[in-house]
Amino acid sequence: MFGKSIAAASALILGLAGTALAQTPSQISQFNAWGAYSYQQGKGKVCYVLSVPVDKQPAQVDHGDNFFMVSQKPGQNVSFEPQFKAGYDLQENSKVLVKIDNRTFSMFTNGSHGWMENAAEEPQLVAALRAGTNMTINAVSKRGTKTSYAYSLKGVSAALKAISDCK
Helix, strand or coil: HHHHHHHHHHHHHHHCCCCCCCCCCCCEEEECEEEEEEEECCCCEEEEEEEEECCEEECCCCCCCCCCEEEEHHHHHHEEEEEEECCCCCCCCCEEEEEECCEEEEEEEEEEEEEEECCHHHHHHHHHHHHEEEEEEEEEEEEEEEEEEEEEEEHHHHHHHHHHHCC
């Protein structure tokens, strides 16, 4: 189940990012709920891990394709950058809240994406992913619908390890 959804989301991410120069991503490996991928962009390589939600609330609405990813872009000096991608536009000036066990991180929104509000907390979020057991994400759609996503953290440590030497 995860592999097919993650592969579709992985292909989608390139299309949405407008990476005309990028090649189709290659799967490094699948680690339970998390896939590890890489692709060439210009003269550099981009590596990332990605997962899709195991539960979406409210159940009666169309959530589109949602995923959470952490990317490495050595050629751009980006190391373990977390990102949330909703299948819809997020409410302007809203926050995406990422809760891992008892720790909450805040993301700013732009369109359908969420990025860490405080970049200095990125390593802390990644450490929480590695050590955590549960992750939920709360967001608000452009229409005002409050949404919630549950992600499995099974395999995230192995997936992050697989992209740690991205060059």
